[in-house]
Amino acid sequence: MKMFKRLLFTVAVILGLLIFTPLVLIQFGPAGWGTTSKVMLNMVFGYGGEAPSASAIKQRLEVADGFSVGLYATGLGKIRFLKVTDSGDLLVSRPRSGEILLLERDRNGDGLPDGQRVLLAGLTRPHGLDIAGRWLYVAESDGVGKIAFNSDDGAVSGDYQRIVSGLGDKGNHWTKTVRASSDGWLYLSSGSTCNVCEEADSQRATIMRFRPDGSEFSIYASGLRNSVGLDWAPWDNSLYATDNGRDLLGDDIPPCELNRIEEGGFYGWPYVNASALDPDLGELNASAVAKNIPPTHEFRAHNAPLGLRFLRRNTVAGFERAALVALHGSWNRSVPDGYKVVSLHWQADGRIVEKDFLSGFLQGDKLLGRPVDIAEGDNGDIFISDDYSGSIYRVAIGEGGASALASVALAPPQPGRRDSGLASYTGEQRRDLLARGEIVYQSYPCSSCHMSGKTASAIPLVGLDERYTVAELAAFFTAPTPPMPVFPLSASDREALAVYLLARP
Structure with missing residues (x-):
């Protein structure tokens, strides 16, 4: 019984030291120990x-x-x-x-x-x-x-x-x-x-x-x-x-x-x-x-x-x-x-x-x-x-x-071309989507395959508005035609990238 009481006393002392020593050091310890004690607690x-x-x-x-x-x-x-x-x-x-x-x-x-x-x-x-x-x-x-x-x-x-x-x-x-x-x-x-x-x-x-x-x-x-x-x-x-x-x-x-x-x-x-x-x-x-x-x-x-x-x-x-x-x-x-x-x-x-x-x-x-x-x-x-x-x-x-594209307006749709869906956005929405789309485009190695003159096999991004609407191009990014990889884009990223690409001259 005495051994058990001694053990309990020892455990209590150790716990007390663990708890109260940092508190004492916070108030009275040397430089640096106040922060260290707070962190330990x-x-x-x-x-x-x-x-x-x-x-x-x-x-x-x-x-x-x-x-x-x-x-x-x-x-x-x-x-x-x-x-x-x-x-x-x-x-x-x-x-x-x-x-x-x-x-x-x-x-x-x-x-x-x-x-x-x-x-x-x-x-x-x-x-x-x-x-x-x-x-x-x-x-x-x-x-x-x-x-x-x-x-x-x-x-x-x-x-x-x-x-x-x-x-x-x-x-x-x-x-x-x-x-x-x-x-x-x-x-x-x-x-x-x-x-x-x-x-x-x-x-x-x-x-x-x-x-x-x-x-x-x-x-x-x-x-x-x-x-x-x-x-x-x-x-x-x-x-x-x-x-x-x-x-x-x-x-x-x-x-x-x-x-x-x-x-x-x-x-x-x-x-x-x-x-x-x-x-x-x-x-x-x-x-x-x-x-x-x-x-x-x-x-x-x-x-x-x-x-x-x-x-x-x-x-x-x-x-x-x-x-x-x-x-x-x-x-x-x-x-x-x-x-x-x-x-x-x-x-x-x-x-x-x-x-x-x-x-x-x-x-x-x-x-x-x-x-x-x-x-x-x-x-x-x-x-x-x-x-x-x-x-x-x-x-x-x-x-x-702010992105340099934030002040760029979308060009009006050309006569005889299908409606790409760009005109459905307000001016503020267009600026936000253009800015975000530029960030997405620059964040991934898109230009390595699509910038004309960079490689002999570059695929120029022209005429997209004749083939896609915003929704169609955004959907394309979820399962692109090989060798284009699938990038981890959120739905909003895909929409912004589609607007950015369709708005390019």
Whole structure:
């Protein structure tokens, strides 16, 4: 009995230290420890900061030239990943409560969602989510499920079906991210169980893939300690993933990573950190070291890159070949670092230049938020989730970022030609569709086959209005004639591209 009481006392003391030590450090600790303690409480217990005020956002947050930032929603709790539907609603995962939220699109233009509701509940720590066809896919910590989803009214129907089960979710890095690709596969990331170790479960520290029904499940790439963000570069459809480097090697090593993911590729962990041997396990596997694929880009150590999103609908100069990355921020540096969204810009010579995109979440020991994920709407709006204050920010394209086509009027239909449907749009609708259509056209390698003079076999885009209406051309993009590939275009993208092509002189 005495032994049992001593055990209870010991457990109580340990729990007390875990809970109260960070609270004490917040108030009285040395520089940097206040932020670190807040982050630790946020990670372990879900502790979060207050909702940011409009004045705090205006005074503290700095956004890249050509953009403006505002608070879209707050008070959402421990939110994580985002997905914008075709109709502009925003889906939000909430792992701690096992829910997927739906924030209704801003129809009235007040800068806020028109409503909020729980779309799915009772899930096992849902994290990543994506839409493919009429299905919403959700990555839970131990599997993947899908349910029929109607983007028009934001409603689900039928039963939620588990298509992948039995995934490991013990230890560290239990989150799973699922993304649907234009190649017909779904890709799924799974982090490691530990800081550094040789995994017993071959599915941990990998990116896997499977068919929409869960079949043909396999490991696609390995040696990825904790790859949370996945996305494809629109100019060549290459898959990229963020990866969080290991801890406990000091403030400045190893770097976190952006990797270009190749089928069968090995990315080093736990034997190599970026391009350097791990001091603990680097000598254990010479063949693994030889196979290591170094990162495409290195982030500062412990910045914790999470969500990754290539911009496809942006009209601001300098962001034509760019991606945004959410840096969640460090928990184990003597001087905290990260806590911002950065933009990565691909140069003509292959280099990647990193710039601040949305910064100011951390100033001294004052922590406003921790960015997690990024989503982009059809109109170019960028949504950023923050799991510290339970908020979502909306970054809008400023007045200076309008497309050059926005002021171009559609030419009147020529006598004797069939009605293409262009005349049915108002002037404002035409300008919006032209601008969006130009973005879609530039985001994919359309000009490589259709720009006259670029190749001997170029197929000029002339006379389309004699053969197609807007609706017919938009429908053509869903099943184009080979060798034209099927691009992952939403219904609104297809309409905008059709208007853009039919309006060309």
